[in-house]
Amino acid sequence: MKRILITVAFVAVFAAGFILRGGSHIGVGNQVESPTEAEATIWTCSMHPQIQLPKPGKCPICFMDLIPLEHGHEEDLGPRSVQMSPGAAALADIRTTVVRRGQARSEQRLIGRIDFDETMVRTIPAWIGGRIDTLFVDSGGARVAQGDPVASIYSPELYAAQAELLSSLEALDRISGSSDAFMRSSAEATIASARRRLSLWGLNDRQIQAVEKRGQPSDHLRIFAPLKGTVVHKMVDQGQYVTAGQPLFKVADLSRVWLLLEAYESDLPLLAVGQDVAFTVASLPGRKFSGPIIFIDPVLDPRTRTADVRVEVDNADGRLLPGVFADAILRxxxxxxxxxxxxxxxxxxxxxxxxxxxxxKRALVYVRDPGHEKPTFTGKEVVLGPRAGNDYIVLDGLQAGELVVTNGNFKIDSALQIQAKPSMMNPGTESANPAQGSSPEFRNQLGGVLAAYLRIQSALAGDRGDQAASAAKDFLSRLEAVDMTLLGHDDHQVWMPLLTRLTANGNALMSNLDLGRQRAALLDLGPALWNALDRFGYDGPDTLRRFHCPMANENKGGDWIQLKTTTANPYFGPSMLLCGSQTDSLTPNPGR
Structure with missing residues (x-):
């Protein structure tokens, strides 16, 4: 028995020693990393550096693209440069394009409407006071030729003036054989005065000669059309008494019309007097029209942030009707x-x-530095001109032949930010303690979004669903142009959920012409935009007002934004335009 116990103890000791030796071997093996693991790239978020993942993707907090976080030693680079391994650059999908010189073609789409050519509109007045006895044109829309009678006025004053002329002519006949030169010159002066008075009352030379030939005064004066055109406004009725100078009709020659366009600030550098404009109208599908720009308003409307552009259009066939909307393209x-x-x-x-x-106006590009073996990129500030299709014109900061990053540039910028180097989001020229409020550039871009929203609100208040959809398209375009990189970390966190709400509701407004669905989208659009303006600032010239209608949204209530103090309810339109009251206001401020 004792021998068996000794044998068992020996085996146990031997097994323990083997295990310990083997365990030591395994532990050492775990401490040796494979070359692949040593070179593995960690992916992080520039806004949330605490996020570090082994694979590329999206940040789980803000959904921005992750960028590679490299380990190891880099070459001695400049303050605006970053270097990556070839593998990291490939994973980040960095692509470059050669800076070149070429033909820049711009194409802009503007919305406008057809209007009268103001140089071809005439008002026909009453030349003398009296009573409208006959209207030869009894309704608006009638076409008249130059010289056509439009009205006949009864006037005792006219009768007296014609009688004076005839008596003066008779007096001159009686003294025609007299040798008294003073009497003859006096009679001739009286005749000239009577003729001039009749001329001032609207009688032409032919009518005055007819009175003299007839020898009998008349108490009726016919008013004639001064030009060929269409009666666009009738302002009197038959039997009505009028005074001298009172407007009777407004006549417009529609053989030439104006196309009035609204151009935003960013559009103005691409416009010039004499430039040809092509456009279409919904009332004439398939037909294309064109004309030159004859005037660009030098003053910007402070409410819409647009300038009026006037295009002269030939309309000999009269098919373009004033008031119809036009879709114009300027190349x-x-x-x-x-x-x-x-x-x-x-x-x-x-x-x-x-x-x-x-x-x-200034922008940042990243340029591939050919002087390094590893992919190295350096940030450069450039001055941009207008956008020309898929390109931007560079006014300063680059030279032809340089390689600019066209894909993955935001990832490069994020890598610089993590390394505490100057980047777009943290320029080296900024102070350590920036002033409160968003940047003027961001507020200006947000103001453009607000201008488009106000047109949506006005269109829905007038039950104009097509105009609301058009304004929503502009709203989304301006929202897409908002540069969120102008915001700091905290503001960016606030902006992202607001951007999601604004985009979703803007798309719903644009894709529907049904007023009910458009107004449902407006319920969240206004509050989201109000929160953005309250947070980031409002640079408008006037106080912004928030209104509430308790009956909107099936009596759950709904808010909207407007500038005017008088309620203009977009949820019910003209049927209940004044339903609602102001609940808040926002004066121009830089945000908080």
């Missing part, structure tokens, strides 16, 4: 300063529209 070739030009000799410097990270 131009731009010179090296971004201005419309017929001379394409000065080809501008062009970069793809995806290359710049825009922060107002």
């Amino acid at each position: 131009a070739i731009l010179d090296d300063e971004g201005r419309p030009s017929s001379d394409s000799a000065d080809s501008p410097l062009l970069i793809p529209a995806s290359a710049p990270l825009i922060t107002g």
Whole structure:
């Protein structure tokens, strides 16, 4: 028995020793990392550095693209440069394009309406006081030729003036054989005075001669059309008494009309007097019209932030009707300063529209540095001209032949930010303690979004669903142009959910012409925009007002934004336009 116990103890000791030795071997093996693991790239978020994942993707907090976080030593780079391994650059999908010179073509879509050519509109007045005995044109819309009678006025004053003329002529006949020169000159002066008075009362030379030939005065005066055209407004009725100078009719010659367009600030550099404009109207599908720009308003409307552009259009067949909406396209070739030009000799410097990270007029691009073996990118501030299709014109900051990053540039910027280097989101020129409130550029862009919203609100208050959809399209375009990189970390966190709400409701408004669905989308659109303006600031010229209607949304209530103090309810339109009351106001401020 004792021998058996000794044997068992020996085996146990041997097994324990083997296990300990083997365990030691396994532990050492775990401490040796494979080359693949040592070179593994960690992906992080520039806004939330605490997020570190082994694979590329989206940040689980803000849904921005993750960027590679490299370990190891880099070359001695400049303050605006970042270097990546070839593998990291490939994973980040970094692509570059050569800066080139080429022909820049701009194409803009503007909305407008057909209107009268004001130089071809005439008002027909009553030349003398009296009573309208006959109206030869009894309704608006009638067409008249130049010289057609439009009305006949009874006037005792006219009768007295014609009688004076006839008596003066008779007096001159009686003294025609007299040698008294003074009497003859006096009679001739009286005749000239009577003729001039009748002329001032609207009688032409032919009518005055007819009175003299007839020898009998008349108490009726016929009013004639001064031009060929269409009666667009009748302002009197038969039997009505009128005074001298009172308007009777308004006549417009529609053989030439104006197309009135609204151009935003960003559109103005691409417009020039004489530039040709092509457009279509919904009332004549398939027909295309064109005309030159004859006037660009030098003053911007402070409410809509637009300038009026006037286009002269030939309308000999009269098919373009004043008041119809038009969809216009303006095409131009731009010179090296971004201005419309017929001379394409000065080809501008062009970069793809995806290359710049825009922060107002100035922008940041990343350029591939060919002097390094590893992919190295350096940030450069550039001055951009207008956008020309899929390109931007570069006014300053780049040279032809350089390689600019066109895909993955935001990831490069994020990598610089993590390394505490100057980047678009944290320029090196900014102070350590920036002032409160959003940047003026961001507030200006948000103001454009507000202007489009106010047109949506006005259109729905007038039951104009088609105009609301058109304004919603502009709303989304302006919302997409808002540069969120102008915001700091905290503001960015606030903006992202607001952007989601604004985009979703804007799409719902644009894609529906049904007023009910449009108004349902407005329920959340107004409050979301109000929260954004309250947070980031409002630069408008007037006080902004928030209104509430308790009966909207099936008596659950609904809010909206407007500028005027008088209620203009967009949820019920003209049927209950004044339903609602002001609940809040927002004065111009830089935000908080």
